[in-house]
Amino acid sequence: MKAIKLLLLTIVVASISFSCSKERTDTPIQGLNPTAYHQELNINYGPDADQKFDLYLPKNRNTSTKVLILVHGGGWTGGDKVDMNGFRDIIRQDLSDVAIVNINYRLANSNRNPYPMQIDDITSVINHLKENQDYYVISDDYGFIGVSAGAHLSLLWSYAFDTGENVKMVCSIVGPTNFTDPAYLNSTDPNIRALMDLYGVDASTEFLEEVSPYHRVTSNAPPTILFYGGQDPLIPTTQGTAMSARLQQLGVTHEFSLYENTGHGWLGVELLDTWTKLKGFTQTHL
Template sequence: MKRLIFISIFFLSISTYLSCSSDQTDDGNIAPINTNASYEELNVSYGDDSDQVFDLYLPANRTMDTKTIILVHGGGWTSGDKADMNEIKDFIKDQLPNYAVVNINYRLADADNPPYPMQINDITSVVNHLKANQSDYTISNDLGFIGTSAGAHLSLLYSYAFDSDSNVDMVASIVGPTNFTDPAYLNNTDPLLQILLSSYGIDASTSFLEEVSPYHRATLTSPPTILFYGGQDPLIPTTQGTAMRDQLEDLGVTHQFTLYPTEGHGWDGLNLLDTTIKLQTFIETHL
C-alpha cells in the first residue's frame, strides 16, 4: 500500500537539550536519572518486535507532576515511522518545555497481522512501560496524545475505549479517521480510499466497524479532544471530523474542532500556524 503522506510540519525554533545514553543497574533496572537536566533516550524497547520502540525526551527540573505527551505517527496502519513526528516533537520541546515526550513506533499491519487489536495493544504496552518506570523517569501518570492520520485514529480509539485507568487528559486528532460506518466510506468508489479502508476490511461486520471507530466508542467520560481536518482531504471525508465533533457535543465532552475548507491531508503556512497555536493552548489548558 502506498504510504499516506501527512504534509511535514516544520517549525523555526528547535529546542536544545542534553543527550544522554541510558544506563542500567546490575539487576536490569533503569539507573537513576538526573532530574535537574534534560534527558533523551532513543529506541527504548517495550516489546520483543523491532518496531516496538519509542524515543523518550524528559525535561529538565521535572517532578512527579510532570506530564507526558505521546506522539503516534500515521501511515495507513501499514507504514510510517516515529521520525515522521519529529517536527511535532521539536515543537513541543521548544514551546512546551515542561512536558515529557514519548514518540512511538508500533507494529505495522500486513496480510498476516491485522492492525486491530495489535496496534492498540502496542499503545497499551507503551503506557504500561511508562507506569512501571514512573519513579525512574520522574513523571506523573497524566498523559496526552497527538496523532496524525492513522495515528490519530489510534490515539482517539485508545483514549476513548482502552484507557482503563483514566490517565489520558487530552487527545488531538490531526486528519484522523473516526467512523468506519460512515456512508462516505462504505459507499465510496475511490480506489485510493478503498485501499485505505481495506486495512480494516470493508466487508467486516457492522459490529466490528463500530468497535474500531472512535465515533462509536466515545462516552460521557472521554477526555477533552481537539480535532483538525481539511475540507479537500482525499482520504478523510469531512464527515469524519464533523460527525466526531457532533458526537462529542451530544455527549458533553470538552472539544474543539477546526476545519480548513481548502486544505487536504495536511497543510502549512498560516493554517499550520493556526493549528500549532490552538494545539498549544489546548494542551496547556487540559494537560
Template sequence: MKLVFKFFCLFFIAVCVQNCSSNTSNNNEDGLDPSLYYEALNVSYGNEDRQKFDLYLPANRSLNTKTVILVHGGGWISGDKSDMNAIKDLIRIDFPNHAIVNVNYRYANEKNKPYPMQTDDITSVINHLKSNSSNYTISDNFGFIGASAGAHLSLLWSYALDTDKNIDMVCSIVGPTNLTDPEYLNNSNEDLQELLDMFGEFPETSYLEEASPLHQVTTDAPPSILFYGGKDPLIPTSQGIDLKNKLADLNVVHEFTLYENEAHGWEGLALIDTWLKLKAFMQTHLN
C-alpha cells in the same frame, strides 16, 4: 494515510531547539537524576522491531510532570516516529517542562489487522511508562497528539481503552473516526479502499464500530481537539464533523477546526493556526 508535516522553519525555532538540546543529560537509565535532562532513543516496549519509542524527559521534572505521546500516521501500514519530530521539537520549545514519548507501532498487513494490534501496542507503551514512572520521575497523566492513522489510534485508545483515566487530552489531526461512515463503505477511491481493506475485505459492522472512535466515545472522554481538511481525499469531512457533533451531544470538552481549502495536511498560515490552537488547548488541559 500518511501526513507529512512541513512546519514553518523560523530562525528562533532553530535557536530554541539548539538550546533545548544543549541541556546537561543523564544517559544512565539506572537511577535517573530528575534534575537533569534525559533522552533515550528506540526504547523497546515489546519483542518486535517496530515496538520502540523515543523518550525525552525534561530537567527538574517531578512526579507531577505530564507526558505528551506522539503517534505517527501512515495508513496503519507505514510511517515512522521520525515523521513527528517537527511536533516534538515544537513541544520542547513551548512546553519545556513536559516529557515526550514518540511512538512506533507494528504495521498492519493481510494477516494482522490494525485493531486491536496497534492499540495493544499503545497499551504496552502506557503500561511501560506507568511501571517506570518512579525511575523516569513523571506522572501517570498523558496527552495524545496523533496524525492521520495515528490520530485514529489516539482517539480510539483514549475513548475505549483508558480504563484508569490517565489521558488528560487527545488531539486528532485528520484522523479517521468512523469506519462505518457511508463515505467509506460506498467509496470509489482505490487507494483509500486498499487501506480500509486492512480491517478486512468484508468486516462485520460490530467490528468496525468497535474500531471506530465515534462509536466508542462516552460522556467521560477526555477533552478533544480536532483538525480536518475540507478537501482531504482520504478523510471525508463527515469524519470530523460527526465526531464533533457527538462530543457536543455528550457534553465532552472539545474544539474543532475545519480548513475548508486544505487536504490531508497543510502548511503556511493554516499550520501556524493549528499549532497556536493546539498549544492553547494543551496549556489548558495538560499543565
C-alpha cells in the same frame, strides 16, 4: 516561522531526528537525575523490532510532569516515529516542561491486522511508562497527539481503552473516526477502499463500530481537539464534523477546526492556527 516549518514536515512528510541522543536497548540503570534534561532513543517495550519509542524528559521535572505521546500516521501499514519529530521539536520549544514519548508500533501487513495489534502496542507503552514512572520521574497524566492513522489510534485508545482514566487530552489531526460513515462504505476510490480493507473485507457493522472512535466515545472521554481539511482525499469531511457533533452531544470538552481549502496536511496561516490552538488546548487540559 522556523517552528512552523518543523511542524509542517511532521504533517506532510517527516522531520530529521536528533543526532545527539544515545540508543538504549536494555533495562535502564537506577538513578536518573530529575534536574537534568534526559533523552533516549529506541527504548524497547516489546520483542518486535517496531516496538520502540523515543523519550525526552525535561530538566527540573517531578512526579507532576505531564507526558505527551506522539503517534505517527502512515495508513496503519507505514510511517515511523521520525515523522513526528517536528512535533517533538516545537513541543520542546513551546511546552518545555512536558515529557515527550514518540512511539513506533507494529505495522499492519497481509499477515497481521492493525486491530487490536496497534491498540495493544499503545497499551504496552502506557504500561511501561507506569512501571518506570518513579525512575523517569514523571506523572501518569498523558496526552496524545496523533496524525492520520495515528490520530485514529490515539482517539480509539483514549475513548475505549484508557481504563485508568490517565488520558487528560487527545488531539486528532486528519484522523479517521467512523468506518461506518457512508462516505467510506460507499466510496469507490481505490485508496480509500485499500484503507478500509485493512479492517476486513466485508467486515461486519459491529466490527467497524468497534474500531471507530465515533462509536466508542462516551461522556467520560477526555478533552479532544480535532483538525481536518475540507479537500482531504483520504479523510471525508464528515469524519471531523460528525465526531465534533457527537462530542457536543455527549457534553465532552472539545474544539474543532476545519480548514476548507486544505487537504491531508497544510501550511501557512492554517499551520500557525493549528499549533496556536493545540498549544493552548494542551496547556489548559494536560
